[in-house]
Amino acid sequence: MARKDCVIKSVPVYLSGLSLLALFIIAVSHVSVGWPILSVLMLIIVWGWWFKNISEATAPFSDTNNGSGFSDQPYPYFPATAADVIMAMDEPVLLVNDGQVEVANRAAENLLGMHIEGGDVRMAIRHPAAIRLLTEPLDNMSPVLLAGLGGLNRRWELYAYALNEEQRLILLRDQSTAHLTEQVRIDFVANTSHELRTPLATLSGFIETLEDDDVIKDRDTRHHFLGIMAREAKRMQNLVDDLMSLSRIEAGKFSLPNEIVVLSPLVAEIVSNIQASGQAKPSQITLKNQLSSDNIQGDRTEVTQLLYNIIGNALKYGRKDGQIMVNLENTDDHRIKLSIKDEGDGIPFHHIPRLTERFYRVDNSRSRALGGTGLGLAIVKQIVEHHRGELVIDSIAGKGTTVTVFLPTTDFFPD
Numbered sequence: 001m002a003r004k005d006c007v008i009k010s011v012p013v014y015l016s017g018l019s020l021l022a023l024f025i026i027a028v029s030h031v032s033v034g035w036p037i038l039s040v041l042m043l044i045i046v047w048g049w050w051f052k053n054i055s056e057a058t059a060p061f062s063d064t065n066n067g068s069g070f071s072d073q074p075y076p077y078f079p080a081t082a083a084d085v086i087m088a089m090d091e092p093v094l095l096v097n098d099g100q101v102e103v104a105n106r107a108a109e110n111l112l113g114m115h116i117e118g119g120d121v122r123m124a125i126r127h128p129a130a131i132r133l134l135t136e137p138l139d140n141m142s143p144v145l146l147a148g149l150g151g152l153n154r155r156w157e158l159y160a161y162a163l164n165e166e167q168r169l170i171l172l173r174d175q176s177t178a179h180l181t182e183q184v185r186i187d188f189v190a191n192t193s194h195e196l197r198t199p200l201a202t203l204s205g206f207i208e209t210l211e212d213d214d215v216i217k218d219r220d221t222r223h224h225f226l227g228i229m230a231r232e233a234k235r236m237q238n239l240v241d242d243l244m245s246l247s248r249i250e251a252g253k254f255s256l257p258n259e260i261v262v263l264s265p266l267v268a269e270i271v272s273n274i275q276a277s278g279q280a281k282p283s284q285i286t287l288k289n290q291l292s293s294d295n296i297q298g299d300r301t302e303v304t305q306l307l308y309n310i311i312g313n314a315l316k317y318g319r320k321d322g323q324i325m326v327n328l329e330n331t332d333d334h335r336i337k338l339s340i341k342d343e344g345d346g347i348p349f350h351h352i353p354r355l356t357e358r359f360y361r362v363d364n365s366r367s368r369a370l371g372g373t374g375l376g377l378a379i380v381k382q383i384v385e386h387h388r389g390e391l392v393i394d395s396i397a398g399k400g401t402t403v404t405v406f407l408p409t410t411d412f413f414p415d
Contacts, residue, residue: 086169092156094170096121099135102167111150111172121170125149125158133160138168145175155179191359195239195374199232242375246358246382249302253386257299260410263336264294267328270307280315280324290329295410296336302383303407309376310340310403318342318400334412335389341402347395355393356381380405 083103086093092108094101094116101116101124109116116124121134129144138160146156155178159171206225216222271285296303314324322343329337347355347362354360359374377393380403384391387407395401 091174092172094121094124096134096168096170098166108172125170130158133158134170138162146172153180188358191374192239192243195359196236199236202232203229239375242379245305246375246379249379249382249386253382257297257302257387259297259299261296261298261300261303262294263296263303263338263407264289264291264328266300266303267307267326267338270304270311271326274308274311274315279312281321284315284321285311285324285326287326288328290327291336292330293334293409293411294328294336296387296407297410298387298407299383302386306380306383306405309380310405313376313403314340314342314344314401318344322400330409331406334409335406336409337404337406339402339404341400343400346397346399347393347401348397349395352393352395356391 082095086095086103087105089105090107092111093105094108095103099121101119101121104112104117104124112124122131125134125146127146127149129146133141133144141160143157143159146158148154149156149172153176155175157173157175159173161169161171163169206229210216210222210225267289268287271287274280275282275285311324311326318324319342324343325339325341327337327339327341331337351362355362356377358378360378361374381391384405384407389408390406392404392406393401394404
């Protein structure tokens with residue numbers, strides 16, 4: 001097939017050559033021919049010349065080369081330079097030559113400034129801890145941690161590699177996320193220790209007091225102290241229970257629960273239990289159920305804890321005898337919208353983003369007095385994430401707070 005195509009494409013060139021030969025013979029032999037014949041010969045010559053040039057121009061894209069429409073000839077190879085490699089890296093990288101920034105990639109310019117190339121590297125990275133790595137010999141030098149570079153909470157590790165006597169490569173690795181994770185861990189341990197130390201100190205103090213024979217003889221005083229000790233012990237038990245719940249939910253949050261939970265009767269049961277326990281008056285909680293589809297794929301124990309935590313918070317921090325509205329409705333995207341609204345004092349706007357942090361309290365003294373552990377909404381957040389849901393908290397000062405949870409129904413997940 002390729003040979004046939006080659007012969008066909010050569011025909012115009014051959015005809016053009018023959019026409020030129022014919023014109024030469026006519027000119028030499030002084031043979032007189034008519035203008036039509038001369039015109040035809042000239043047309044053949046022009047056609048052959050044009051076809052030859054077009055064929056040569058399109059030859060690299062011919063299907064006769066490799067069947068793909070492209071030439072088998074290799075493209076010219078240009079080896080990458082050190083600057084090309086540096087520019088392609090995502091982390092901030094500098095090539096320093098005799099103390100001057102020779103090359104800076106885009107990430108380095110975004111972090112240190114757009115005009116650092118050609119300048120002194122000590123001016124580009126203005127950090128006291130970095131001076132030794134930037135200027136002194138690099139024998140056995142460890143990377144340096146730079147705090148506050150590019151932002152108050154940013155942390156970077158600076159590495160320096162000697163390429164030769166004059167050049168060195170400077171690499172900055174972002175450790176902000178690792179630092180934040182470690183800080184969260186430290187804060188968690190500190191807060192847990194503090195929350196446990198307070199009731200333990202109270203228990204210790206009252207135990208010492210009860211060792212006094214005079215106190216033991218006074219029945220009312222003894223009962224008063226024992227009541228305080230029981231409350232502090234209960235507070236510690238609640239804290240430990242919440243910590244265990246949080247740990248259990250976090251450990252399994254990457255696997256979707258596979259139990260079918262019918263939400264309507266579960267919510268009605270919890271509202272009834274809260275009213276029966278005396279935590280709320282019979283008419284204080286209003287349940288409005290508008291669900292047409294109320295099956296969710298979830299964990300019944302976790303959903304129960306979520307409901308107790310949110311309704312419990314509404315009762316604790318809402319106004320005394322204030323109404324609690326519990327509303328259930330379906331959304332157009334196969335989710336259930338559960339909203340719980342109280343008539344409390346509301347929460348200042350700047351506190352809302354931090355409400356789901358562990359041990360975060362808007363009012364520490366009030367929360368502890370009411371028996372709160374500071375983990376309730378943190379647990380709610382983890383449960384919502386475990387169920388692939390969404391948590392929204394809205395509050396208006398002086399009017400109250402609304403906590404809304406969106407949970408996917410069984411129709412949301414493909415079979």
